[in-house]
Amino acid sequence: MSDRRGNPLRRLRRPAWAEQRPTWKDAKPALINAALERARARPAGGWFVLAGSREVRDGAAFGRVVAGRELVVWRDADGAVHAGPGACPHLGAALCDAPVHDGQLVCRWHGLSLGPGGRPGWRTLPAHDDGVLVWVRLDEHASGAPTDVPVLGPRPPAERSLAAVATVVGRCEPDDVIANRLDPWHGAWLHPYSFAALEVLSAPTVTCTNAEDRFLVEVTFTLGGKLGVPVHAEFSCPDERTITMEIVDGEGTGTVVETHATPMRPGSDGRPRTAVIEAVVAHSDRPGFVHSRRVAAALRPLMALTARRLWRDDIAYAERRYELRSRSAR
Template identity: 60%
Template sequence: MIPPTNWSAQTPSYADANPALIRSALNRAQRRPGGNWFTFAASSAITTKAFGTSVGGRELVAWRGRDGRLLVAPRACPHLGADLATAPVECGTLVCPWHGLRLGEQRHGSWKPLPAYDDGVLCWVRLDDVGGQEPTEAPVAMTRPPKPSIAAVARLEGVCEPADIVANRLDPWHGAWFHPYSFTQLRVLSAPPAEDDLAEDDDKFVVEVTFRMGRLGVPVVAEFTAPTPRTVVMRIVDGEGIGSVVETHATPLGPGFDGRPRSAVVEAVVAHSDRPHFGKGLVAAPLIKPLMSQAAARLWRDDLAYAERLYTLRS
C-alpha cells in the first residue's frame, strides 16, 4: 500500500532537471539514424478496410494485401484524385469509389506503394524525402520482452513537432509532479551528462519509480533510451515485469489548417512477467488491452500539453 502523500510536499525536482542536459540528450537522439521510417498506427488498426493517415504532409492509405501483408501508398487516386481511404478493399486491392480503378501492389503511372513494415505491434512507412537520412530496409529493431507478453497501443495528436514529444520523454523528473495519479516516489538514479557525444551504452536515464494503481504501488527501476531521432524507449530493468517496454514514437503529420505543425505520438506498451500464471491470464487480453491503451492515453493527454507548450515557447 502507498501511504497517503501531499502532492506539494514532494521534493522539488527542478534543480536536477537541467535544461541543458535535456537539450543535449535530444540533440544526440536527433543525430541517430532512423532509416526514414515513421510509425503511424497499431498493427491491429490495419484490417481488411482502407486506413487513411498523413505523415510529413503526405496523405497516405494503408491496407492489407491478399496475403495479409501491410501495404501503404499515396492516398490520392492517380486517375482524378479520389480519396482512396474511402475505397473498398477486394482481394487485397483498393477499388476506387469514383470510377472503379483497381490499385494494389503494382505501380500505376506515378502511383506506387511505398516501403512498409509491420513489426507485429506497430505499422511503419518509409518516406525518404521526409526523413532525409540514409534509407534502411527495415525500421531500427526494438528489443521487446519474450512471450508471454501483451501489447497495447495508444495514438494521440497535438500541435507540436516530434522533437517536442521526444524532449518530454527525456525529462523523467516531471513524472511524479505532473502525473501523480500514475507515478510516485520517483527518483532519477543517473542521467547522461550534457555533452554532444556519448557512447550509446552511457546515453540513458535510470529511474526508480513506483507505478500507482489506486492505493497499490509497483516499484521498479527503468531505463530510458532514445535509439532513433523520434523514439524513446522505457525498459524495466528491475522489479515487477523485467523486460517490459514502453515505446514512444513521434510522427510528423504535417501542418494543420492554421499552418502550425501537427504531430502524433504513437505509444506501444509491451508488458511481460515471469510470474507463472501471467500467460494464463492473457485469455483476458481483449479486456486488458483497452485499459492499457486508456492509461497511456491519459498520460499523453497531459504530456501533449507539455509538448505543445514547448512548441509555443519556441515559435
C-alpha cells in the same frame, strides 16, 4: 524490488503533493537539450510509424498523413502490409476508406483497383509490420541512408507479451514530444495520479557516449491512490523520433513502452501536428501471465485508457514547449 512470484503491490507512503522534493534543480535544460540533440542524430533509415498493426485490418484501408504526405496502407491476402499515396490517381478520391478486394484497394468513386505493384502516377512505398506497429519509409525524409527495416529498440518475446497501441495528436513537432519524455523529473509532479517516489538514479551527461545515453529511473506506478508497484525503468532513444521505456527490474521486467512521434502536416491554424503513437508491450515472467493473453481483447482498451490522462498532460507539456519555441523564433 518485488519477488516475482509474490505480491508486487506495495502500500504507498508518500508526502502530500506540495511536500515532495522539488526536482527542478536536477532537470537541467542543457542536459535535456543535449539528450534531444543526440537522439536527433540517430537516423531512422527513413522509417515512420504510421499505425498500430491491429489498426490495419483485413479488407479495409487505413489512412494517415505522414511528413506532409497523405498515405494509405492495407493488407494483401497473405496479411502483408503495403503502402501508397492516399489519393486515387484518377480524380483524387481519398483511399483511406477504400475497401480491399483480392489484395487490391478498390477506389469508391469509379472502381479503379490499386495493388502492391502500383501504377503510373501512383507509386507504392516500402512498408513494414513489426507485429506491433506498421511503418512506412519515405526516402525523401531519410536523414541517413534508407534501411531495409526500421530500427527497433528492445522488445519482450512476442509469445509472452501483450501489446496495445494508442494514438493522440498534438499541436507541436516531434522534438517537443521527445523532449517531454527526456525529462523524467516531471513524473511525480505532473502525474501524481500515476507515479510516486520517482528518483532519477542516473542521467546521461552532456558529453556521454552512446552506451551511456540512457536514464535510469526508480518509480512506483500507483494503483488507486493507496497501492503501487515499484520498478526500475530505463529510457533511451533508438532513433530520432522514438523514446523507449523498458522496465529493467521489478514487476513486469521486460515490459516496454515505445513512444513514436510521427510528423503529420500543419492544421488550419498553421501549427504543426504530430501523431504520438505509443505501444505498450507488457511482459511478465509470472506463471500464468500467458493466459492473460486470452483476455487480451478486454485488457487492450484498459491499457490505452490508463495512459489517457498521462497523455493529456504530456501533450500539454509538449504543446507548451512548441509554443515557447515558436514565440522566441518570431
